[in-house]
Amino acid sequence: MTRIYDEDLAGGISTRGIHAGQRPEPLAGAIMTPVYLTSTYVQDAFGVNKGYEYARGKNPTREALERNVATLERGRHGFAFSSGMGCLDSIMKLFRAGDHIVCGENVYGGTFRLFDKILRHMGLSFTYVDTRDPQRVEDAMTPATRALLVETPTNPLMRLTDLRAMSDVAKRHDALLIVDNTFATPVFQRPLETGADIVWHSTTKYLNGHSDMIGGIAVVLEDDLATRLQFILNAAGAVPGPFDCWLALRGTKTLAIRMRQHDIAGRAVSQYLVGKLGEDCVIYPGLEYHPQHELAKRQMSGFGGMITLELGTRERARKLLEGVRVFALAESLGGVESLISHPASMTHASVPEDRRAELGISQGMVRLSCGVEDVEDLIADLDGALTS
Numbered sequence: 001m002t003r004i005y006d007e008d009l010a011g012g013i014s015t016r017g018i019h020a021g022q023r024p025e026p027l028a029g030a031i032m033t034p035v036y037l038t039s040t041y042v043q044d045a046f047g048v049n050k051g052y053e054y055a056r057g058k059n060p061t062r063e064a065l066e067r068n069v070a071t072l073e074r075g076r077h078g079f080a081f082s083s084g085m086g087c088l089d090s091i092m093k094l095f096r097a098g099d100h101i102v103c104g105e106n107v108y109g110g111t112f113r114l115f116d117k118i119l120r121h122m123g124l125s126f127t128y129v130d131t132r133d134p135q136r137v138e139d140a141m142t143p144a145t146r147a148l149l150v151e152t153p154t155n156p157l158m159r160l161t162d163l164r165a166m167s168d169v170a171k172r173h174d175a176l177l178i179v180d181n182t183f184a185t186p187v188f189q190r191p192l193e194t195g196a197d198i199v200w201h202s203t204t205k206y207l208n209g210h211s212d213m214i215g216g217i218a219v220v221l222e223d224d225l226a227t228r229l230q231f232i233l234n235a236a237g238a239v240p241g242p243f244d245c246w247l248a249l250r251g252t253k254t255l256a257i258r259m260r261q262h263d264i265a266g267r268a269v270s271q272y273l274v275g276k277l278g279e280d281c282v283i284y285p286g287l288e289y290h291p292q293h294e295l296a297k298r299q300m301s302g303f304g305g306m307i308t309l310e311l312g313t314r315e316r317a318r319k320l321l322e323g324v325r326v327f328a329l330a331e332s333l334g335g336v337e338s339l340i341s342h343p344a345s346m347t348h349a350s351v352p353e354d355r356r357a358e359l360g361i362s363q364g365m366v367r368l369s370c371g372v373e374d375v376e377d378l379i380a381d382l383d384g385a386l387t388s
């Protein structure tokens with residue numbers, strides 16, 4: 001399995017993003033990791049190989065990405081998958097029928113769909129709780145609970161979960177703490193440092209950052225857990241192609257600098273929106289009145305570029321979604337280009353309507369992923385659509 005180079009941990013987050021896991025290629029010294037387009041590796045002799053046998057198990061381009069992201073998260077082992085959902089599905093193969101999982105009630109719609117429509121029928125059981133309150137999480141734990149899964153900030157409600165408190169609860173119950181770090185990225189939040197066991201990402205989003213591939217990655221510290229995940233990765237085989245790994249690896253080189261700009265945009269655009277629409281309409285953890293602003297400041301070193309708006313009616317949402325020009329109406333987030341979406345009918349359509357209503361994912365809700373365009377252009381774009 002892939003293990004980081006310990007010496008790569010020494011640098012800051014920008015240095016780690018650019019260099020970690022990559023060494024000049026031995027033939028010509030190419031600074032960029034080659035795309036190893038191969039399915040198999042020729043053996044030196046019968047029973048003797050260079051550590052590579054078949055590319056489902058290991059590929060050097062994939063290893064470079066795995067080492068890179070594992071080093072960014074300050075973990076030890078990385079496991080790249082063909083999508084974020086493929087990654088989570090493989091993580092869930094650590095468990096068996098009869099196991100119970102506690103999960104945040106507001107997670108990505110696809111996470112809920114995987115649990116509710118597939119894994120529930122294979123013998124796993126799930127309890128969904130408001131993980132903003134550690135007591136509720138504690139109360140949901142049972143002797144059969146094997147894992148606690150959280151996403152922070154959440155998609156799309158931008159709620160936060162106290163990761164240290166979650167780690168305490170998980171440890172008391174001998175359960176794994178699994179954190180979806182897609183929104184914050186290791187630039188702003190590193191859950192392994194506050195006691196998480198597994199951190200995972202949709203690399204499709206900020207890590208790649210250029211909206212040109214689909215992928216997922218999991219990172220762990222502990223060797224035994226890593227051995228089990230490597231077994232699943234190879235046995236179940238939801239692995240990414242080398243070119244997608246290379247694209248993600250190119251993306252992480254600029255992750256830190258992009259995140260700083262996403263954060264600048266998030267702060268400025270949210271301030272503008274508060275002025276235009278009022279405090280009740282704008283949800284962004286960087287705003288002082290966000291109910292968890294203090295936790296956000298303590299747990300994250302930046303607030304990012306994701307903003308959620310509550311416009312009250314589907315008609316007002318439609319006007320904004322169709323009125324913008326720089327923001328593109330599309331699913332996904334975390335790319336250099338700004339995107340706008342309607343969670344109730346797009347990313348969270350798979351969450352039943354009554355559950356969406358309970359959670360507050362309304363027809364008037366709009367989600368913004370602020371890209372790295374000029375901030376004035378983003379504000380002017382929104383202003384045009386909201387004023388017309």
Ligand SMILES: Cc1ncc(COP(=O)(O)O)c(C=O)c1O
Nearest residue numbers: 083084085108155182202204215
């Ligand atoms: C927070 C979060 N986690 C996981 C996923 C799933 O990742 P993928 O689309 O790469 O399968 C998404 C996708 O939107 C997401 O927003």
